[in-house]
Amino acid sequence: GAVVSQHPSRVICKSGTSVKIECRSLDFQATTMFWYRQFPKQSLMLMATSNEGSKATYEQGVEKDKFLINHASLTLSTLTVTSAHPEDSSFYICSAKTSGGFTDTQYFGPGTRLTVL
Amino acid sequence: AQTVTQSQPEMSVQEAETVTLSCTYDTSESDYYLFWYKQPPSRQMILVIRQEAYKQQNATENRFSVNFQKAAKSFSLKISDSQLGDAAMYFCAYMSYNQGGKLIFGQGTELSVKP
Numbered sequence: 001g002a003v004v005s006q007h008p009s010r011v012i013c014k015s016g017t018s019v020k021i022e023c024r025s026l027d028f029q030a031t032t033m034f035w036y037r038q039f040p041k042q043s044l045m046l047m048a049t050s051n052e053g054s055k056a057t058y059e060q061g062v063e064k065d066k067f068l069i070n071h072a073s074l075t076l077s078t079l080t081v082t083s084a085h086p087e088d089s090s091f092y093i094c095s096a097k098t099s100g101g102f103t104d105t106q107y108f109g110p111g112t113r114l115t116v117l
Numbered sequence: 118a119q120t121v122t123q124s125q126p127e128m129s130v131q132e133a134e135t136v137t138l139s140c141t142y143d144t145s146e147s148d149y150y151l152f153w154y155k156q157p158p159s160r161q162m163i164l165v166i167r168q169e170a171y172k173q174q175n176a177t178e179n180r181f182s183v184n185f186q187k188a189a190k191s192f193s194l195k196i197s198d199s200q201l202g203d204a205a206m207y208f209c210a211y212m213s214y215n216q217g218g219k220l221i222f223g224q225g226t227e228l229s230v231k232p
Contacts, residue, residue, distance in 0.1 A: 034220070042225075043225050044208070046221075057217075091160065093160075093162065097218045106220060108162035111160050
């Protein structure tokens with residue numbers, strides 16, 4: 001149980017285009033989803049927290065107009081990188097938290113590698 | 118603000134031996150959770166073990182156990198009978214009771230296992 005999927009796993013795009021990454025909880029309802037960014041050999045940096053039906057809460061320094069987050073249902077959150085540039089190239093990971101069971105536990109997706117040319 | 122520090126960027130252990138990964142944290146809160154996550158080369162984050170701060174007993178999950186020293190704000194991970202599949206990046210993480218489930222990660226320790 002507690003599986004989280006991400007799609008796509010890899011994406012390459014041209015500079016200036018927008019890219020959408022989906023995060024789905026497959027077998028549970030995720031009241032809260034989180035989006036992280038990870039550079040090679042570094043730790044995970046929290047970008048934003050999204051609750052179903054609410055606006056996302058962004059961490060300091062994260063541009064909310066550049067990284068659009070939508071959490072339209074209890075099983076789906078999307079991250080859209082708008083007008084992507086090479087510096088946005090990174091590994092993006094989502095996680096989901098349920099309201100049942102271990103409510104403190106986050107379940108992570110497999111990540112999406114974004115390369116902006 | 119809470120911080121998590123892993124002072125060992127890299128560690129190495131012989132197969133079947135025991136290794137301990139260090140983690141310290143800073144917080145003014147009394148109630149919180151602590152976690153160890155494993156990130157293998159696939160980059161899938163895997164929960165290894167969790168500890169609730171109000172519990173004095175150290176958590177154990179098969180070959181993995183923690184040494185939780187609340188007063189010292191220390192949360193080390195011990196891996197016994199190390200296996201080749203244990204090779205990965207290990208992250209220590211802190212979660213407050215009242216910040217909506219946000220995880221604060223340490224810098225990570227890359228563990229290699231020698232056959």
